[in-house]
Amino acid sequence: MVTESASPQKAEDVGEFFSSAWTAYKKCLEANILRHREFFSLLGKELNSRIPPGGVVMDLACGDASNIVGVLPEGVHYLGVDLAKPALDLASHKLKSVGIMHQLVQEEFQSFVKNYPDEACIDGALISYSLHHLDSASKGKLFVDILRILKPGGTLWVIDGIRQYGDTRDRWLERLWNLMSCEGEGHLSPAEMNGLKEHIWKSDFPESCPGYAAMALQAGFEMWEFLLEEGKGALGMFRALKRKAKGQSDQVCAASNKTNA
Numbered sequence: 001m002v003t004e005s006a007s008p009q010k011a012e013d014v015g016e017f018f019s020s021a022w023t024a025y026k027k028c029l030e031a032n033i034l035r036h037r038e039f040f041s042l043l044g045k046e047l048n049s050r051i052p053p054g055g056v057v058m059d060l061a062c063g064d065a066s067n068i069v070g071v072l073p074e075g076v077h078y079l080g081v082d083l084a085k086p087a088l089d090l091a092s093h094k095l096k097s098v099g100i101m102h103q104l105v106q107e108e109f110q111s112f113v114k115n116y117p118d119e120a121c122i123d124g125a126l127i128s129y130s131l132h133h134l135d136s137a138s139k140g141k142l143f144v145d146i147l148r149i150l151k152p153g154g155t156l157w158v159i160d161g162i163r164q165y166g167d168t169r170d171r172w173l174e175r176l177w178n179l180m181s182c183e184g185e186g187h188l189s190p191a192e193m194n195g196l197k198e199h200i201w202k203s204d205f206p207e208s209c210p211g212y213a214a215m216a217l218q219a220g221f222e223m224w225e226f227l228l229e230e231g232k233g234a235l236g237m238f239r240a241l242k243r244k245a246k247g248q249s250d251q252v253c254a255a256s257n258k259t260n261a
């Protein structure tokens with residue numbers, strides 16, 4: 001089911017990304033230039049150990065869900081949010097083909113989380129390759145809003161560009177572009193590379209590890225843990241944990257330890 005409630009202006013911006021940069025982004029995925037394979041393989045293990053059977057996994061800026069679909073544990077409910085209708089249509093097709101219960105919502109992800117009517121109802125939240133669009137204050141605010149709707153003991157995972165300690169944004173852009181220009185050769189045309197470069201320079205504003213950790217802890221998460229660095233130090237994955245309820249156990253039932261891969 002795709003629910004539509006997008007803000008027109010944002011949809012237009014994202015529509016532009018979808019038509020101009022989406023094909024190039026998919027080529028990056030196929031050639032594993034941005035290390036999706038490594039990150040999503042680890043995410044699969046994380047989901048298996050942290051999401052209980054029947055649990056809800058919310059994926060903000062889910063795109064076409066092509067990476068997560070192979071690592072979602074059997075029996076979870078997937079809630080994907082994205083502004084781009086064509087991406088959600090592709091996601092719907094993939095999720096149906098593997099029999100994952102799902103709901104897809106066409107909406108700007110910050111307003112979706114802020115206005116989500118229920119509290120403490122999501123077991124795990126993911127935002128991959130999309131948080132960097134927000135400025136620092138908006139990232140912190142998003143963490144506060146995600147914490148509100150996570151269940152006690154719930155997890156937020158982030159996969160994105162991460163600046164090395166002491167990196168300026170320019171230094172990080174150089175680090176990322178070294179990776180992309182080396183590995184993109186032979187996979188993407190010069191025009192596609194230029195389009196991606198333009199998009200990245202305009203919209204990528206990653207934080208450092210200490211920056212993300214401080215944001216998560218200030219938002220009220222109990223713990224922040226760095227999980228994996230990839231792509232010549234330009235990309236990373238971390239998780240932030242919401243405090244458990246009193247007496248809540250660490251056990252995730254073994255029945256969930258199966259993936260659709």
Ligand SMILES: C[S@@+](CC[C@H](N)C(=O)[O-])C[C@H]1O[C@@H](n2cnc3c(N)ncnc32)[C@H](O)[C@@H]1O
Nearest residue numbers: 014061062063082083084107108109128129130
């Ligand atoms: C680079 S893709 C990442 C897709 C997916 N998360 C992944 O890991 O491959 C960025 C996605 O974010 C969506 N997006 C960008 N800004 C958004 C926003 N403010 N609200 C909702 N979706 C957004 C785009 O439509 C696109 O599908």
